[in-house]
Amino acid sequence: MASLGWQVIRALFGAGERLAPGIAGRAAFELFARTPNPRAQTEGERKAVSRAADFMRTARHHRLTVGQDCVAVHEFRPDAGAGDAGRVLVVHGWRSRTEYMKTIVEGFRAAGFRVFAIDLQGHGQSAGRQLTVMKAVDALATAAQWFGPFDAVVGHSFGGAVAVAAVAGTVKTTAPLAAGRLVLIAAPNSLLDIVDGFARQIGLGSRSREAMVARIEHLAERRLQDFSGARQLARLRVPTFVVHAPDDRKVPADDARAYGEAGGHVTLHWAPGLGHRRILSDADVVSRIVSFARMPAQLARAS
Structure with a gap:
């Protein structure tokens, strides 16, 4: 079962698909490109970094x-x-x-x-x-x-x-x-497969997904298929x-x-x-x- 956080995210993007798919697509891109919080390491990650200190x-x-x-x-x-x-x-x-x-x-x-x-x-x-x-x-x-x-x-x-x-x-x-x-x-x-997998994870609708892809292709000056x-x-x-x-x-x-x-x-x-x-x-x-x-x-x- 999805965590409460993911349920909220999916609900928000579901609403965005109905009300403002362009905004939802751009927001999805920002979430997609957001790197992990460096302060939120798992115990395993902290141990790996510590073991490599020398x-x-x-x-x-x-x-x-x-x-x-x-x-x-x-x-x-x-x-x-x-x-x-x-x-x-x-x-x-x-x-x-x-x-x-x-x-x-x-x-x-x-x-x-x-x-x-x-x-x-x-x-x-x-x-x-x-x-x-x-x-x-x-x-x-x-x-x-x-x-x-x-x-x-x-x-x-x-x-x-x-x-x-x-x-x-x-x-x-x-x-x-x-x-x-x-x-x-x-x-x-395939970058396209990664984007599609992310879109499914957050419950992104088809119009919002198109807006997210358009944002990536605008920045890349390439079609996603080129990657x-x-x-x-x-x-x-x-x-x-x-x-x-x-x-x-x-x-x-x-x-x-x-x-x-x-x-x-x-x-x-x-x-x-x-x-x-x-x-x-x-x-x-x-x-x-x-x-x-x-x-x-x-x-x-x-x-």
């Missing part, structure tokens, strides 16, 4: 101005004696932060990579309370101006969808992000490694299959039993990701 102290912390927001980028140098394998940009998902990417960052450091892990707007140590694909792509582009080019870009969940859009140059106001490799972990394929990850990836031809758990309850396995069918430059690896978050700390998954990033380009395309 890890975060090893980083050099940067603050970048992105639009009206201040975005944190955490730079992790390669382990002593590991050499210089290149540069990697790591992007977390929604309601996540750099601390949750700890095992992946450590895997790249041990292999000699310099890692730049970004906290997207409204997450981790970054300011703001609104996040959209467009804002996130802008943040990645700003990080690339300061710290790129990147030999690989690694994105989890929402961060994976953002990484594809950034490298594909789908946001018209932002230049494409140069990347030698892409790694997508539990990444959603199909598989369609963008098919055009890119950048060697890409897709990792997904068949049991992921947040992002359907069909999304990974769609990515896997984008072309011969895409390698799909299934990680059964790891769900949506545990996949980030699995030693075998991390080893495969790092190995893919180090693979010569011609072999990565053929793998």
Whole structure:
């Protein structure tokens, strides 16, 4: 049964559909883009951040101005004696932060990579309370101006969808992000599906939904269909490694299959039993990701 809060929200949007669908659609967009309250962490989230405190102290912390927001980028140098394998940009998902990417960052450091892990707007140590694909792509582009080019870009969940859009140059106001490799972990394929799922969750009527979509497309200067990850990836031809758990309850396995069918430059690896978050700390998954990033380009395309 839905909580009282969600029942109230659904009732309000139901009334908005009848009385003022345009206003309801714009309000739905604001709710959709609203980032989680940083003070409302769950006990599990607090523990995860606490466990990563020593890890975060090893980083050099940067603050970048992105639009009206201040975005944190955490730079992790390669382990002593590991050499210089290149540069990697790591992007977390929604309601996540750099601390949750700890095992992946450590895997790249041990292999000699310099890692730049970004906290997207409204997450981790970054300011703001609104996040959209467009804002996130802008943040990645700003990080690339300061710290790129990147030999690989690694994105989890929402961060994976953002990484594809950034490298594909789908946001018209932002230049494409140069990347030698892409790694997508539990990444959603369709922004339109995400919007429709959210609309159903809050009980948004058809006219209000149309107004919400129109607001997003106005800001993006693109149709929502253009943010199909598989369609963008098919055009890119950048060697890409897709990792997904068949049991992921947040992002359907069909999304990974769609990515896997984008072309011969895409390698799909299934990680059964790891769900949506545990996949980030699995030693075998991390080893495969790092190995893919180090693979010569011609072999990565053929793998």
